[in-house]
Amino acid sequence: MKNISKAVEKKDHKQKTSGRAMYIADKKLTGELQAAFVRSELPHGRILKIELPPLPEGYLAVDGRDLADNHLQVITAEQPVFATEEVSYIGEAILLIAGPDLATARCLCRETKVTYEELPAVLDMDKASAAAARYHFAKGDVAAALARAAQIVEETFTTGYQEQAYLEPQGVAACWDAEEGKITVYGSMQCPYYVHGALMRALNLDAQHVRVVQEVTGGGFGGKEDYPSLLACQAAAAARKAGAPVRIIHNRREDMAVTPKRHPGKLHYAAALDAQHHIIGLKINICLDAGAFPGLSSVVLQRSLLSAVGVYRVDNLEAEGRAAITNTVPSGAFRGFGAPQSVFAVESLMNHLAAKTGMTPLAFRLLHGVKQGDETGTGGRYHHHVPLPDLIARAEELSGYSRKYAEYARPQTGRYRRGIGLALFLHGCGFTGSAEKDVIRSRLILRKNADDRVEILASNTDMGQGLKTTFSKIAAEALGLPLERIICRNPDTDRVPNSGPTVASRSILIVGKLIERAARRLKAEWVSGREQEVQEVYKDDVLIPWDLEKFRGDAYPTYSWGLNVVELEEDRLTGMTNLLGIWGVFDVGTVIDYTIMKGQAEGGILQGIGYGSMEKLEAQGGQFRQGSFTDYLIPTAMDTVESEIAFVDNPYDGGPFGAKGAGELTLLGGAPAYVAAVEQATGRAYHAVPLTPERILAAEDKGGEV
Amino acid sequence: MVTACMPASVAEALYMKKKAGERAMFVAGGTDIMPARQTAPVMIYLQGLHDLSRVSRSGTVLSIGAGCSYTQLIHDELIPLVLREAMQSIAAPAIRNAGTLAGNVCRASPAGDTLPVLHVLEAVVVAGHLADSGAIVERRLAIEKFILGNRRTALRPEEMVLAVEIPCSSYENLTKMQSCKVGGRKAQAIAKLSFAGICRVKADVLQDVRLAFGAVGPAVVRSRELEKKIQGLTLTELADKKNDILNEYAALLQPLDDQRSTAAYRRQVCLSLLEDYLTL
Numbered sequence: 001m002k003n004i005s006k007a008v009e010k011k012d013h014k015q016k017t018s019g020r021a022m023y024i025a026d027k028k029l030t031g032e033l034q035a036a037f038v039r040s041e042l043p044h045g046r047i048l049k050i051e052l053p054p055l056p057e058g059y060l061a062v063d064g065r066d067l068a069d070n071h072l073q074v075i076t077a078e079q080p081v082f083a084t085e086e087v088s089y090i091g092e093a094i095l096l097i098a099g100p101d102l103a104t105a106r107c108l109c110r111e112t113k114v115t116y117e118e119l120p121a122v123l124d125m126d127k128a129s130a131a132a133a134r135y136h137f138a139k140g141d142v143a144a145a146l147a148r149a150a151q152i153v154e155e156t157f158t159t160g161y162q163e164q165a166y167l168e169p170q171g172v173a174a175c176w177d178a179e180e181g182k183i184t185v186y187g188s189m190q191c192p193y194y195v196h197g198a199l200m201r202a203l204n205l206d207a208q209h210v211r212v213v214q215e216v217t218g219g220g221f222g223g224k225e226d227y228p229s230l231l232a233c234q235a236a237a238a239a240r241k242a243g244a245p246v247r248i249i250h251n252r253r254e255d256m257a258v259t260p261k262r263h264p265g266k267l268h269y270a271a272a273l274d275a276q277h278h279i280i281g282l283k284i285n286i287c288l289d290a291g292a293f294p295g296l297s298s299v300v301l302q303r304s305l306l307s308a309v310g311v312y313r314v315d316n317l318e319a320e321g322r323a324a325i326t327n328t329v330p331s332g333a334f335r336g337f338g339a340p341q342s343v344f345a346v347e348s349l350m351n352h353l354a355a356k357t358g359m360t361p362l363a364f365r366l367l368h369g370v371k372q373g374d375e376t377g378t379g380g381r382y383h384h385h386v387p388l389p390d391l392i393a394r395a396e397e398l399s400g401y402s403r404k405y406a407e408y409a410r411p412q413t414g415r416y417r418r419g420i421g422l423a424l425f426l427h428g429c430g431f432t433g434s435a436e437k438d439v440i441r442s443r444l445i446l447r448k449n450a451d452d453r454v455e456i457l458a459s460n461t462d463m464g465q466g467l468k469t470t471f472s473k474i475a476a477e478a479l480g481l482p483l484e485r486i487i488c489r490n491p492d493t494d495r496v497p498n499s500g501p502t503v504a505s506r507s508i509l510i511v512g513k514l515i516e517r518a519a520r521r522l523k524a525e526w527v528s529g530r531e532q533e534v535q536e537v538y539k540d541d542v543l544i545p546w547d548l549e550k551f552r553g554d555a556y557p558t559y560s561w562g563l564n565v566v567e568l569e570e571d572r573l574t575g576m577t578n579l580l581g582i583w584g585v586f587d588v589g590t591v592i593d594y595t596i597m598k599g600q601a602e603g604g605i606l607q608g609i610g611y612g613s614m615e616k617l618e619a620q621g622g623q624f625r626q627g628s629f630t631d632y633l634i635p636t637a638m639d640t641v642e643s644e645i646a647f648v649d650n651p652y653d654g655g656p657f658g659a660k661g662a663g664e665l666t667l668l669g670g671a672p673a674y675v676a677a678v679e680q681a682t683g684r685a686y687h688a689v690p691l692t693p694e695r696i697l698a699a700e701d702k703g704g705e706v
Numbered sequence: 707m708v709t710a711c712m713p714a715s716v717a718e719a720l721y722m723k724k725k726a727g728e729r730a731m732f733v734a735g736g737t738d739i740m741p742a743r744q745t746a747p748v749m750i751y752l753q754g755l756h757d758l759s760r761v762s763r764s765g766t767v768l769s770i771g772a773g774c775s776y777t778q779l780i781h782d783e784l785i786p787l788v789l790r791e792a793m794q795s796i797a798a799p800a801i802r803n804a805g806t807l808a809g810n811v812c813r814a815s816p817a818g819d820t821l822p823v824l825h826v827l828e829a830v831v832v833a834g835h836l837a838d839s840g841a842i843v844e845r846r847l848a849i850e851k852f853i854l855g856n857r858r859t860a861l862r863p864e865e866m867v868l869a870v871e872i873p874c875s876s877y878e879n880l881t882k883m884q885s886c887k888v889g890g891r892k893a894q895a896i897a898k899l900s901f902a903g904i905c906r907v908k909a910d911v912l913q914d915v916r917l918a919f920g921a922v923g924p925a926v927v928r929s930r931e932l933e934k935k936i937q938g939l940t941l942t943e944l945a946d947k948k949n950d951i952l953n954e955y956a957a958l959l960q961p962l963d964d965q966r967s968t969a970a971y972r973r974q975v976c977l978s979l980l981e982d983y984l985t986l
Contacts, residue, residue: 625965638893
């Protein structure tokens, strides 16, 4: 194991395990007001009249008129901060009422009467005509491949919503300094500069008059990428109007009802096979449910499309996709960001094609795996070592996959039947396309104090994934300093440059590399006892430039790779499953901290298995049926077994000490490996996640497939 | 305003309840009312009442005090194994440490985890109130008479449950005892459905059979009428008639489609579990 990979105590370990960590809900501001919302009760409607009850002294109502620009800046800015004339989904904020007592504010909200004219609502993505984005790309000649195919297999896969289920619900507090004309927002968030940009626009303030401070954040998983910007604008409008600090903390029900989820998807595949069982062409159509506003959906869809062929080489390919606008809660970011939908679909397709050709899932995969130097679906290249054989060898060694697969393929009798499933996957590291170069342009500062301690000034956040520790380790290793001499605080936009958001598995790869480079320079210039500062900016090292219009080029600088194996037994009577074994083998380049990475892997796989099995979130009439953790189930410790995790060594020069993206990769294989294991146990094919016991038995019943 | 009371004795608890009537609510473990944020003008907390925390067997009756927690009962060998197993499937250790069997009965949820088992064990609920003389007056109700429907019981405003009694004959010398909870996951889950079965087979004849289903109706589904039909059958006859029996039970189930499961799944799994159970 490399020195940097050796686990250390996390920088925030003592603070969190002792309970001293202060979350936004623990932070009390003098004279603060609390806020509650009046929200849309219709999926689509025109607001005709709003009747407020008489507001007691100290209470005020805040709506879209209280903002200089009532548009939320995401990638574009279609979504209103407060709905003014029209409501577009159930739960959309119309106004808020703030005051000293939250219960009173809630009561006043309930007494507010909104009269609507109901408008036709689009609740089904198949019926949507508007799209947040559409893309299309092709390589080779799919039509010709389909024409000469010995066999064409068509399958449609559907995937459900997934709730991030961070432990700490969303929350912010805003303070307005009337003298300075400056807004400060504290909160639980992943991307302080996204919030900063949204506030500048909504309040029409320049960068110096907006300050955003991240507080200790209890989990994000993508859920705190865009939504905190909305909450911040709402709180800021109230704070400025009230002239007092305003705090908004969602309770779990409100959080689950109105914050963004993983996009539901519908993915259609037509595969052309030749007589030798080789895939000679793939035609793919993906539809994601964007919800009421575009938000991040265009980029999510890009990643779905870019992941749609998995780790396989297909010379004739055509893929198109759209992110449909519907009158439902806007979908957003969730670990994997469009890839989990596609990885489930393509990995299940590979299993079904293998079955049709009489090959084992692994043998069929080996026939199609990409190799270094191969072209990607978009005319980019796999420039670096592709470790699929290494992953497979290690997984076989740990899990005995092929031996067990052969054993469970024999007829099984009795109430419980066993199965083992495997999934192979990759994840493009960092932002999709050219955003690092064209939009983000990360900037990082290392500041050396006179006491020779070094502070990392970056806007990236630790939300539980251990970034303070891994960032500090990179700096310490490059500087040759003990870890205690490195300081890494929660970002405050008054103090830190914009090194970009904490998303897309980019923090270590992109910002970590800036830290490494800055640290090496600082070491060379080091003068003990003097204050010094080193700045680094992102340098593009993408080999084939990305062209979004043409959907061509290297969409990512490099890829991380993974393999999961899931072994289980299924109860014929109930359709319930018992996990028997979970294995994960990953290539994330150099592991920056073994314990942190193992945590990412174990959690990611289980979150993926949850996505594939029990995490059912259904929208009915534009409203989620599962409104709390009683009804929206995520796996508990009782539902899993100890997973075995291993890493293969495949360092990447473009990352710090050879590290690549890691956080999202780990979620991708859980669902398809789980479904594959159930498929072997039951002898059925499935096309939908979550694969609940209800769906397993329904397939039995129909004697067919779901 | 909420008045919180901590009675020092059962008699005092009953006195408080008599005074406050429907304005008062008893709290044993509180594991159901707390997440539901339920409250009443008078809350009477029963945690300190050791008289309610006893398990005793006198003659042919096992008596379980209303204050006994699941954890206490799971570790008590006097309690029939089938009931202990059902309690082991409830929520998670923290809730099992606080929650009580009597609380599960009084809350009368259609999905109450112990209820199908208590039905097949012919449990009797002992309710008590304070007479004007100061004496505690007891009233015994079979569990199916006590639970009237979804969240509805026959408990009177002045009464409280003192104990749950189980006749020992209901669980001794049995051939097969089974309880099965089907939840969305293995801990912290509300049952999608549940099943409990008890039977005694002697010389290839079914002497006694009791079957119950949870979460497929407003209250537990148990049919003495159908059980009578099955009793006395030889195992061969049982095998022959199994399909008819399943059809008759199917007609009794009233499963719902909701956020946790589907009616079709609930019905199918109930019948599959029953069929499996009757494969003797």
